[in-house]
Amino acid sequence: MNKYLSTAYKFGGLGGVLSVLSFYSLSFLNPDPTNLNLIFGYFLVPVSIYLSIKFYKEYSNSGFLSFAEGMTVGFVTYGIIGILSIVGIWLVLQFSPELFEVIRKQKLDLLIENRQLIIAQVGENSFFLRQRKA
Secondary structure, X not given: OHHHHHHHHHHHXXXXXXXXXXXXXXXXXXXXXXXXXXXXXXXXXHHHHHHHHHHHHHHHOOOOOOHHHHHHHHHHXXXXXXXXXXXXXXXXXXXXXXXXXXXXXXXXXXXXXXXXXXXXXXXXXXXXXXXXHO
C-alpha cells in the first residue's frame, strides 16, 4: 500500500503547503484572499494530482497504471491537499483574527448586496435563516 501512496504523500503535501502559502501571501495583496486562493487552487490541484499519478506510474510501477491505482493515488493526493489547506488556513486565521473579521465582513456585505438574487433563487426563508447564522 505504501507503494501506492508514496508519491501521493509527496505531491499532496507540496500542494497543501503551496495552498496555505498562497492564502497567506494573497492576504497581503487583497483584503479577502479567499477568491484569489480559489483561482490558484484551480491550477494547483490538477497539476498536483497529475504529477503524483505520473510519478507513480513512471517511478513506482514500471510504466504501468491501472484505473484503480490512478484513482487511489489521485484521491489520496487530493485529500492531503484538502486537509493541509484546511488546517493551514485555520491556523493563519487563528493567528490573524483581524483578517478573519475582514473576510467575514466582506462575505456578509456580498450577501446583503445580492439579497434579491439569493431570495429569487432559494427563497426568503433560506436567506433569512442563513443571515441569522452569520
